[in-house]
Amino acid sequence: MKRFGFNEHHQNEAINYMRFARSKRIIRLKTIDSCFEDLKDSRLVEETFTVDEVRDMLDGLQLVVRGEVETELINTAHTNVLLLRQLFSQAEKFYLRLQTDISELENRELLEQVAEFENTEFKNPNKTNQEISKPKLAPLNEGGVSELLNKEISRLQEENNKLKGRLRTLETQAMGALDEKTRAERALKDLQKVKGEQQMATRSQEITSLEDTVAALQEDYQKSLSVNAASQRDLQDNLVSAKHDLLRVQEQLSLAEKELDRKFQQTSAYRNMKEILTKKNEQIKDIRKRLSKYESDE
Template identity: 70%
Template sequence: MAELGLNEHHQNEVINYMRFARSKRGLRFKTVDSCFQDLKESRLVEETFTADEVSEVLSGLQAVSTARQSELINTAHTNGLLLRQLFSQAEKWYLKLQTDISELENRELLEQVAEFEKAEFTSSSKKPIIETMKPKLAPLNEGGSTELLNKEIFRLQEENEKLKSRLKTIEMQATHALDEKSKLERALQDLHLDQGNQKDFIKAQDLNDLENTVAALKSEFQKTLNDKTENQKSLEENLVTAKHDLLRVQEQLSMAEKELEKKFQQTAAYQNMKEILTKKNDQIKDLRRRLAKYEPED
């Protein structure tokens, strides 16, 4: 089967348009054939004709052929409507399509399309035609800024979820760092206690070595503690930044919701519903006033 180098959806759209154009073309051929057949049956009933009669017959055929010009114009307008649909959908997503008019006279591509049409409709005539749902074009009056605003809201919601996950991770890291700090402090206290208890049992020559070891441990512990403190400060700063980002995103979401509500209130459907409710309230008030005239006073 011949292919056009398109995906399945676009190729089906091309087939639908070619089926439409093929039916229109066949109808026009039948119209021209019927004109010649009517001419044969109504005018060509004699064996010989004068030059004036032949000229009159040819003038009639010329008039009929000229009338077919409107059908060619209509075909061009139909193609214009097809391009308008495609460009309208592209403009909805702020795309700019380009066409190469010179390719319309490319003999190789024209033959490829002809082979595709022949293969498609020859094979389709041998198998049952499956009706497909014809999708309707999305209305353009609901696109544009509203579509972009919805996408921006969706993006902000995703960013909000990511910030929440990041905030939770930072909180867990900060808690872990605090636990490590507490463990190190307890270990230092235990080391001091052990040092005090063992001073009575060690020899004088070993005391200097033990003090040096303790000093080294203190230095290493202080360095570790400083690193943990810096990490804690960094985590706290990241936590504050994440909270600010979360508040900013929530504010943007609130502004987006207000903008959507404002746009909805400006729509014709909202205005019509508001006008209907106002009229109904006026009618109810009028009915109550009328009913009060007939109710007895207490």
């Protein structure tokens, strides 16, 4: 069993469990054998049996054997759970978490090694009796657990004291930083106050300068208004004078046009043109009369 990495103590524990399982298996096999013997003694009393009778006997035997095997399998599973409970309880006392690999339970190579180990260990009856006569190991006492807990408590207390000391140091540093912050805020307020007074003086000077500038601009504006009013009056007078001159020129132009028409009518060219137009008009009238007469004859 050393090939599994067990120490001597765990090897003995494994042997004890295998011995227990072996004894339970032998008892259950004897029970199954007794089922067959009971069938032989109670039912096989005649020389010949019908098919139905044989089938009935086999069905009854199957039911009994099935019940025995199922009971043994259930009992084995529950026994394994109790064994795991013992292991887990001992592990939890030392704050351990055990893990199992279910797939290894069907490892054929390991199963063959266990079978070989069982055959080797239980092949010699004398060795088996010697193993049975060995005294049982004393159960784990609570001293180891208490000692482990005390060590853990001491370590936690020491760590807690260190944390408290560090906390006090941080509090001292925080108070110092708070005092420095207060002094800095006070100095900043004083600086802002002085700076504010300087800014107020500068702003007062700027306001005075702006007021002077506004007054000068208002004075210039008033002067500009006076000049503009005088200029406007001059422009209005000039406009009235220009209108009068325009009317006078228009009247002179009208008289000149009339004079030109009169002089043009008195020229010989005008008279000749007028006579020609008169003759043409008479000719047109004569032609129209002829046309109207011709149209009426048709």
